[in-house]
Amino acid sequence: MPISIIQKRLNALPNTSGIYLFYNTQKELIYVGKATSLKHRVKSYFCGSKGKGQSRPIEDMIHEVVNIKWKETDSVLEAIILEGYCIKKEQPKYNILWRDDKSWNYIVITKDEYPKVKTVRQHEFDNIKFQISNFKFVFGPYPGLNSKATMQILRRLFHFSVCKLSKNHTPCFYYQLNQCLGVCTGEITSKQYQEKVIQPLVLFLRGNKKRLLIHLKKDMIVASKVHQYEEAKRIRNQIFSLELIQDVALISEGFFSKRTPAKKIKSFGRIEGYDISNLGSTGKVGSMVVFIKGVPNKSAYRKFKIKNVDGQSDVDCLKEVMTRRVKHLEWSLPDVFLIDGGKPQINCVAHVLKQENIYVPVVGICKGTERKHNDIFFVESTVPQETKARQAFIKAVACAKPILIRVRDEAHRFAISYQRKLRKL
Secondary structure, eight states: OOOOHHHHHHHHOOOOEEEEEETTTTEEEEEEEEOOHHHHHHHHHTTTSSTTTOOOOGGGGGOOEEEEEEEOOOHHHHHHHHHHHHHHHHOOHHHTTTOOOTTTTEEEOOOOOOEEEEEEEGGGGGGGGOOOOGGGGGEEEEEEEOOHHHHHHHHHHHOOOOOOTTTOOOOHHHHHHHHOOOOOOOOOHHHHHHHIIHHHHHHHHOOOOOHHHHHHHHHHHHHHHTOHHHHHHHHHHHHHHTTOOOHHHTTTSSSOOOOOOOHHSSOOOOOEEEEEEEOOOOOOOOEEEEEETTTGGGGOEEEEEEOOOOOOHHHHHHHHHHHHTTOTTTSSSSSEEEEEOOOOHHHHHHHHHHTTTTOOEEEEEEEEEESSEEEEEEOSSSSOOOOOOHHHHHHHHHHTTTHHHHHHHHHHHHHHOOOOOOOHH
């Protein structure tokens, strides 16, 4: 394949996470890699070495590459999983040749009554204790896996247990964080644990996230219909977490090329904007508008007539609106809640979400005191202060300010129009 064809393939690479596959003249797959940005990572291999003795091993074989393919993923974590699946299935020449037993890791699931989820290094399989046949499931290999960060993310997504049933049924640390379904307290049977935790995790690690989401959405509907609302909420929150996996921790640990974390965070796919409008102590209404990828989705707009607030209090009105909104399990959760207001308003919304175990960031916008268009942004993120993930989210908000302002203005317009309609009636 002429170099011009290779160049065309390089130019077509997307700026998303995923895996890339290199093929030789015999159409053999010779190398698989992962990236936060396929375009950035793959192009870097064709720039030549940076000096004598400084080239990466893959650059020494790049002349063998005559074709490039790739597969995009929704997250870094899924790129890791897909890379491991391809290496295990295809056994690419250079992945095997450059294998480092210390850096190749596997995710295993034990055969216990309440199966444990662990990571095992390649060289540990030489130990009889870690023989593959001793585990119920083995996934990988995952080259250069950051085991700690990966397991933290998987635990948040699937709530697998690291505890045992205690004699006094004492809740474990993760139970208090809503990341344990109650193995320690005896609230969940082994069969339920297999169905709610292990089976979904296995589907995900096999690369079947789409199929998993279909199953979870059906389970959520069934749970809601039989009035198991807490279970329906749990599943809804899991669906949201899977649809927008927050895996900035994996990026910052040196898995991939060093890039600004904010660039990895996707543009907010679904934004819900809220505003309260009132005419004195009467005529209080709330609005909810929805933007999908920057475009208003008017069929998803909702109007709220305030029922339980006496007097004039935007914060109390907003609390009522959000409390009613989160009861609708059939409505998809957004990537961000956008509120017309400052700290009192976003703190109010964050409190309502926390009570429902919903971990979606909240952004507020209020007008400055000096100029009409001097908008001030407030961020209530779901991650702690001074972390790379929070800093990345704040940068993402800064990049998305124009669309967030549009959402705020549309929520305001929709609330005013609803109030005027009620006044005419």
